[in-house]
Amino acid sequence: MSTRTLEHAALPPPESPEAGRRRSVVLRGVLARWGLRGTAILYLGLMIALPAFAVIVHGFSDGLQSLRDALAAPGAREAIRLTLVLGAVTAIVNVIFGTLVAYVLVRYEFPGRSWLSTIVDIPFAIPTLVTGVMLRALYGPNSPIGSFLEGHGIKVIFAQSGILLALLFVTLPLVVRTVQPVLLEIDETEEEAARVLGATRWYTFRRVVLPKLRAGIAAGGLLAFARAIGEFGAVVIVSGNIVGRTLTAPVLIFQLASQFKPEEAAAIATVLFGISFVLVLVTERLVRGKAPA
Amino acid sequence: MHWGFIAIALLYVGILVLAPLVGIAWVAIQAGWSTIATTLRQPDVVHAFYLTAVITLITVAVTSVFGVIVALVITRDRFPGRPLMSAFVDLPLAVSPVIVGLMAAVLFGRGGWFEPWFSSHGIQILFAVPSMVLVTIFICIPFVIREVVPVLKELGVTEEEAARTLGASSLQTFFRVTLRNIRWGLLYGVALSTARAIGEIGAVLIVSGAITGKTETATLIILRFFDQYQDAQGYIVAITLALVSILLLVAIETFKRRQERMRQT
Amino acid sequence: MTGPQQLTGTPIRVEHLWKRFGEFEAVRDVTFTAEAGSVTALLGPSGSGKSTVLRMIAGLEEPTAGRIWMEREEHTFKTVQERRVGFVFQHFALFRHMTVAQNVAFGLSVRKEPKPQQRARVQDLLELVQLTGFRDRYPDQLSGGQRQRVALARALAPQPKVLLLDEPFGALDARVRQELRRWLDDLHRELGVTSLLVTHDQDEALELANRIVVMHEGRVEQVGSPDEVYDEPATPFVAGFVGSSSVLHGHVVDGHVQFGDHRVPGAGHLTEGEPARAFIRPHDVRVTTSPQDGTLPASVERVVNLGWLSRVVLRLPDDQVLTAEIANDELSGIQVGSSVSVDLRRAKAFPSAESGADGGLTTEMTSTPAGS
Numbered sequence: 001m002s003t004r005t006l007e008h009a010a011l012p013p014p015e016s017p018e019a020g021r022r023r024s025v026v027l028r029g030v031l032a033r034w035g036l037r038g039t040a041i042l043y044l045g046l047m048i049a050l051p052a053f054a055v056i057v058h059g060f061s062d063g064l065q066s067l068r069d070a071l072a073a074p075g076a077r078e079a080i081r082l083t084l085v086l087g088a089v090t091a092i093v094n095v096i097f098g099t100l101v102a103y104v105l106v107r108y109e110f111p112g113r114s115w116l117s118t119i120v121d122i123p124f125a126i127p128t129l130v131t132g133v134m135l136r137a138l139y140g141p142n143s144p145i146g147s148f149l150e151g152h153g154i155k156v157i158f159a160q161s162g163i164l165l166a167l168l169f170v171t172l173p174l175v176v177r178t179v180q181p182v183l184l185e186i187d188e189t190e191e192e193a194a195r196v197l198g199a200t201r202w203y204t205f206r207r208v209v210l211p212k213l214r215a216g217i218a219a220g221g222l223l224a225f226a227r228a229i230g231e232f233g234a235v236v237i238v239s240g241n242i243v244g245r246t247l248t249a250p251v252l253i254f255q256l257a258s259q260f261k262p263e264e265a266a267a268i269a270t271v272l273f274g275i276s277f278v279l280v281l282v283t284e285r286l287v288r289g290k291a292p293a
Numbered sequence: 294m295h296w297g298f299i300a301i302a303l304l305y306v307g308i309l310v311l312a313p314l315v316g317i318a319w320v321a322i323q324a325g326w327s328t329i330a331t332t333l334r335q336p337d338v339v340h341a342f343y344l345t346a347v348i349t350l351i352t353v354a355v356t357s358v359f360g361v362i363v364a365l366v367i368t369r370d371r372f373p374g375r376p377l378m379s380a381f382v383d384l385p386l387a388v389s390p391v392i393v394g395l396m397a398a399v400l401f402g403r404g405g406w407f408e409p410w411f412s413s414h415g416i417q418i419l420f421a422v423p424s425m426v427l428v429t430i431f432i433c434i435p436f437v438i439r440e441v442v443p444v445l446k447e448l449g450v451t452e453e454e455a456a457r458t459l460g461a462s463s464l465q466t467f468f469r470v471t472l473r474n475i476r477w478g479l480l481y482g483v484a485l486s487t488a489r490a491i492g493e494i495g496a497v498l499i500v501s502g503a504i505t506g507k508t509e510t511a512t513l514i515i516l517r518f519f520d521q522y523q524d525a526q527g528y529i530v531a532i533t534l535a536l537v538s539i540l541l542l543v544a545i546e547t548f549k550r551r552q553e554r555m556r557q558t
Numbered sequence: 559m560t561g562p563q564q565l566t567g568t569p570i571r572v573e574h575l576w577k578r579f580g581e582f583e584a585v586r587d588v589t590f591t592a593e594a595g596s597v598t599a600l601l602g603p604s605g606s607g608k609s610t611v612l613r614m615i616a617g618l619e620e621p622t623a624g625r626i627w628m629e630r631e632e633h634t635f636k637t638v639q640e641r642r643v644g645f646v647f648q649h650f651a652l653f654r655h656m657t658v659a660q661n662v663a664f665g666l667s668v669r670k671e672p673k674p675q676q677r678a679r680v681q682d683l684l685e686l687v688q689l690t691g692f693r694d695r696y697p698d699q700l701s702g703g704q705r706q707r708v709a710l711a712r713a714l715a716p717q718p719k720v721l722l723l724d725e726p727f728g729a730l731d732a733r734v735r736q737e738l739r740r741w742l743d744d745l746h747r748e749l750g751v752t753s754l755l756v757t758h759d760q761d762e763a764l765e766l767a768n769r770i771v772v773m774h775e776g777r778v779e780q781v782g783s784p785d786e787v788y789d790e791p792a793t794p795f796v797a798g799f800v801g802s803s804s805v806l807h808g809h810v811v812d813g814h815v816q817f818g819d820h821r822v823p824g825a826g827h828l829t830e831g832e833p834a835r836a837f838i839r840p841h842d843v844r845v846t847t848s849p850q851d852g853t854l855p856a857s858v859e860r861v862v863n864l865g866w867l868s869r870v871v872l873r874l875p876d877d878q879v880l881t882a883e884i885a886n887d888e889l890s891g892i893q894v895g896s897s898v899s900v901d902l903r904r905a906k907a908f909p910s911a912e913s914g915a916d917g918g919l920t921t922e923m924t925s926t927p928a929g930s
Contacts, residue, residue: 033370040366040378043359047431048381051396054406058399097305104302108295116303118546122310124485125542126535127492129512131313133519133531138316145316169309201295223387230389232495233512237519250391250495257395257499266399269392276387284380451651454618455709457638458645459665460716469664473655555654 052273059270061263067271070264075243076252080268083229083249086160090167091225095217098175098224103205105176106183124173131169132237135162158240163248166234171227175220182216183209219286226279229272314535321532324525332529337505341514341530348422348497348510349490352429356486360437361479365471367438368445382438385431393431394499397424401500420502425510428496433489437482444478444552445471477552484545488538569594570615570720570752575624577610577776584610586776588624592769595750599763602773603799608756611773612722615754617641628720644713644751648725650705652697658684658708659693665716683711686745703734710742714749721753727762739765760800764788772796794908797837804843804880806836806902807910815907818876820854825907833910836902843882844901845870847891853899856880858892872900 059066071077105117123131139146139156149156156162186209194204232250239246241255249272256265321329332338367378385393400406401418411418418424452474456466472479494512501508503517511534518527570592577585585607592598600608613619615626617638625634633641653661659680666676684690687707697705706726713721726742727735743766746753757763763770764784772779772787772795780792791797798805808817813826815836822836849855859879860871868889870882882900884892892898 036362037366037370037372039359040363043363044378044381044434047427047434048384051393051400051431052384054399055392055396097302100298101302101306104299108299110299112303116306118542119306119310121545122314122538122542125488125538125545127488127494127512127538129492129494129515130317130531130535130538133515133528134313134317134535137320137528138313143316143320165309169313172306172309226387230387230392232389232391232498233492236494236516250389253389253391253395254495254499257391257398262395262398262402265395269389269395272389273392276389277384280383280387281380284376284383451647451649452653454638455645455647455651455653455712456664456668458616458618458643459668459712460639460642461664461668462639465668470653473653476655 052277055266055273056270058263059266059273061266064267066263066267070256070261070267073252073256073264075247076268078244079247079249079252080271082160082247083272086163086167086248087225087229089164090171090228091221094168094171094175094224095221098172098220099179099213099217101172102176102179102183103209106180107188120173120176122173123170128170128231128233129237132166132234135166135169135234135238139165157238158242158246160239160246162238163235163246166238167228167231170231170234171224174223174227175217178220178223179213179216182213186212215286219283222279222283222286226276230276317528317532317535321528324529328525329529332526333533337509338514338526338530340506341509341511342533344422344425344509345491345511348426348429349487351426352433352490353483353486355430356433357437357479357483360434360482361441361472361475364438364441364445364475367442369450382435384435385433386435390428390432390493390495391499393428394496396431397428397496397500419500420504421508424500425497425508428500429490429493432493432496433486436486436489437479440478440482440485440552441475444475448474477548477555481545481548481552484541484548488541488545491534491537491541569627569629570598570754571627572611572615573625573627575611575614575626576622577607577614577619578622584776585614585621588773588776588778590771590778590781592752592754594752596768597746597753597755597766598769598771599767600754600756600771600773601758601760601763601767601800602779603758605775606773607776608773609724612724612754612756615720616643616645616722618645642716642718644716644718644721646706646709646713646721646723646726648728650697650702650709650729652705652708652712654697657694657696658689658700661697661708662711662715664712669716679715680711683715686714686748687711701734702730703738706730706738707741710745714751719752721751723753723755725756725758727759728757735759735762742766764800772800774799791837791906794835794837797906797908801839802881803837803839806838806874806878806880806905808834808836810834810907815905817878818874820875822854822902822905822907823852824903824905828907828909834907835910836905836907838880838902838905840869840881840883842904843872843880844903845872845882845884845892846899846901847896849899850901852903853901856898856900858894858896858898861889861892861894872898874900 071080101116101120105113105120126134136157137143139149139162141147141150141157146157154161156165190208191204194208195201199207230250231248232254235248236251236254239248239251241247241251249268253265253269253272256262256268363378363382367375367382398405398419401408401411401424405419407418416423418427448471452470453466456470457463461469492512493510494516497510498513498516501510501513503509503513505514505517509517511530515527515530515534518524518530572591573589575585575588576583588607588611590598600611602608610619614621615628617633617636617640621634625632627633628641628643653664656664662680662683663676666679671679680693681690684693687710689704689707689711692700692704692708697708700708710726727738730738739762746766755763755766764787767784769781770784770787771781774795780787780796782790782792787796787800791800797803806815806817806822808815808821810816810825810828810830810832811821812830814821814823815825815834824836825834828834844853845856846853854874856872856874858870859873860869862869862871863886867883867885870884870892871879872882873879880900
């Protein structure tokens, strides 16, 4: 075990018999790591990547012909347009109110605050079908509120406004819970500094808070949109699925599938799926861009 | 100004979320206690609840175990393509459940990719419980992972390093240190998974064929009741599910608070 | 009566250790030994690689090259668990969901020691760290100093052959740091475990260690006793990092460092004509009011009273500035503006290479070579 002189010490020593032992230890560690890594990759690959791939391949199996046939079905184009429009409206409305609710939850103290927080989470817990059923119970033609509204010409159930209500219900917690953590991270002292300098709360919100929230709000909005265009359970009960009026794309896909037209169903599904996939990637990028260094 | 904002928030949430809950309670009670009792005792209803429970149990077990593994790999491992893994995990959240059902049909239906292998072994996937379990798992994958990942990130590795210097093997370290520390995040994810699994309809509708007494879950039976104009019974089963969900919600909130409290230490 | 066991230490030997993280070389050819029962400090600024060296010894990082011996047995390829070292982390790393007693007992329960033995040992250790009343508390109910004491007890419980401490007091308040430093000193005297302490605080190293390994940018600058490192710095870095020094720039002329019309002896080992630096500690500067042989003239620019001594800033004829520390009762005649004479014979001379990170360090070490 001689000490080498310093001149030779500039380079690491050449391969010695010990290198073999080092390799086996490294291998042991590598196997363990790949065991876990492999399991994770296999799990996600089999359960998510494979089915996704399958649908895309199937949807384009005979080129765009299936898509054309699907779009030719009665009410198909209207269904897709309705889905996208309602999705956009849902996202916009819930971005506004959801951000408001998040801000109130984070920045204010008031009695019933924890109740509000719990109620916001209700749509996460309730089955979507039950949501539709509840809306039907509350606003259906046989209910007091429903008949009152219908008397004034406002139809909720079996109409587009009912679908909108259902979508707003289902997507509210998505926006609130996406915006909330971003708000929590924003340092309150910046807001306080603005107010000391004379800014109103609204001005402070607009000029100081909102710019930082932008990515979080966008992510919440996109998530809400993606969820809204895919919603099935609540919509199928509430809308009446009237072709050309209240039929949405997910319900259309279901109908095509049960009519044994899987290629057409897959074609429309692929379009919807493509939109969702892109949205997920964009949201990921947005959320990660906000993560602290 | 403050009270204005608070009032608007409360009003919006109240009308949007609370009112329907009240509505359904009122309608169900209207049906009368005897109808409620007979409905809940019907064999097809009982079977539906049972099936929902079984599917939920399997789903939650699978997504929890594998979810923790994936969370560990996402936070601790470093390899190319890791951000892609993250995006894949989030995919089920954005995909419509009917598309998920379609995926299963493409893979296991007649002429599907895997159908020949399974039918030659006498195993039926589509229009049977296995496909229902598979689609529910797909849909529930993100929940545990998304709740455990931030907890793991915040905890860091030092406690685990300390355990190893004290002689604990990897397994001992995981069970005695890591698992205990992610406890509340994990339970929160499990509760969210459970709620989602119970409520699944779009995907199971497509893959199950909704065969009464065989592949009809609680949500499917509600749909059938409304289709057959048995509204009252539909409301009754629906409110039962709603009650279960409220219980789950209590669990969800408790776990979430515990997890938040832990983050402050 | 069960008291703290007398543990005998074991030497640590580290040979030509390298660590690369991708392109970045964190540890470059580090070699040193730690004697049985001693406290060796790895001292250096942040980024000097000292923590990485410690973690490699513990097994928490794998060396890119080099070997590690403990107790005459090669440990380079052993797993963390096999090495049985005690490790104390800068941020305590206590198990947050376990009580103090459970934390301390962890190393024992992992080895499946019978419960009564565990309990007895935990009790001993809690007495040792003076935390007997805290056994059922949780880490978040303790102060920083208390947490670190628990961490120490936990590390010592399985009777490790070596104790490794990674900036153990770095996360604590200055006063607590002082207290714990003294306390660790006492503890080590009682237990005698071979200890390796990583720190950036030179006072800590000078106070606690028997030997100091000064590190900079991944390399060992000097290994020696606290006195050696302080009084006889082997490299400019050590001279500048340990204790405070004034630096004077000049050229080597006839075995002296020459600047302007004056020069300072001690450059005999340097090359004639090359640029050089002279390092001198404030208390090594002798100031007199009357010129003597071998002194240089200087003018007093500032005098700052620090209680019982004063810091005097002096300007040399070629405009270079140095600092002297003089006891207040020796200050007569030394005031702002007065002309004085300074004796700089105790300066240490080094070449002036500023090119590259190691500039001349590896070829000019004159005192204790690393790893003897």
